[in-house]
Amino acid sequence: MQDFLLFAGVGFLAQIIDGALGMAYGVVCSTVLLSFGVPPAHASASVHAAELFTTAASGSAHLYHRNIDWRLFVRLAPFGIIGGCIGAYVLTSFDGNVVKPFVTTYLALVGCWLIFRSFRKIPSNPVPIKVIAPLGAAGGFLDAAGGGGWGPIVTTGLLGAGAPPRYVIGTVNASEFLIATAVSLSFLIALLSGHWQAAGSYLEHAAAVVGLVFGGILAAPFAGWVTKSLKERFLLRAIGCLIVLLATWQTLQLVGVA
Structure with a gap:
């Protein structure tokens, strides 16, 4: 019960x-899971299983408020799905202890990027079509391989x-449901086919997954209120600092200091 309440929060x-x-659901949850000693592939699979529910709730809210650019959606989602499936395959091909330093470094860089981005002015112009495909593929790959990154990337x-x-926020949230579904299916196929050799202990983290789902679904309806009430710069800096601190703690654990 204690694990459930912690991860629900x-x-x-x-x-x-x-x-x-x-952005930030996958990155935050993966960073916390890794800090508790969960292997990278298990952490990513857990987060994407939870995102099946949280992204559906969040995407529905953005659909209701008409925040989705459907032309951008149909150009972005397919490449995100392809990148996500490849990322899941790569992550389940290696031992967790080998992959963890790279995942930790990636999450720390994302945290630093969020802090840096908070000091920049946000423009508002049409997005070049040539940018969408590689951005979606890279975001999907890093999201699966790092346990989070679709939003930040x-x-x-x-x-x-x-x-x-x-x-952007509405479309990225809505398309993330398809990415999470594709990545979750990739992990399931890897498990059933025997490709994911270290998947045996996955059920040990069931309480964490259920907690993430429960907390995420409760929070989804409040997203619009938060957008209006808190400044984006404050949230970006706060979450960026949190991710960097957690990634630093993981690094200390890996080198045997903590």
């Missing part, structure tokens, strides 16, 4: 930020290219 806070900014990339924030 993590899922709630992560989804509040993700729904409001179009794709949202920041689209905003940096000049897309309107409202439609």
Whole structure:
């Protein structure tokens, strides 16, 4: 019960930020799971299983408020799905202890990027079509391989290219449901086919997954309120600092200091 409540709280806070900014749910949850000693592939699979529910709730809210650019959606989602499936395959091909330093480094870089982005002015111009495909593929791959990154990579990339924030956040949240579904199916296929050799202890983290789902679903309806009430710069800096601190703690654990 203690693990369930802890991860419910993590899922709630992560989804509040993700729904409001179009990023951070996967990164925050994966970073916390890794800090508790969960192997990278298990952490990514757990987060994407939870995102099946949280992204459906968040995407539905953005659909209701008409925050989705459907032309951008149909161009972005397919490449995200392809990248996500490849990322899941790569992550389940290696031992968790070998992959963990790279995943930790990636998450720390994402945290630093969020902090840096908070000091930049957000433009609002049409997104070049040639940017969407590679951005979606890279975001999907890093999301699966790192346990999070679809939002930070794709949202920041689209905003940096000049897309309107409202439609970027809504579209990225809605398309993330398809990415999470594809990645979750990839992990399931890897498990059933025997490709994922270290999957045996996955059920040990069931309480964490259920907690993330419960907290995320509770938070999804409040995303619009958070968007109006808190400044984006404050949220980006706070979550960026949290991710960097957690990644630093993981690094200390890996080198045997903590």
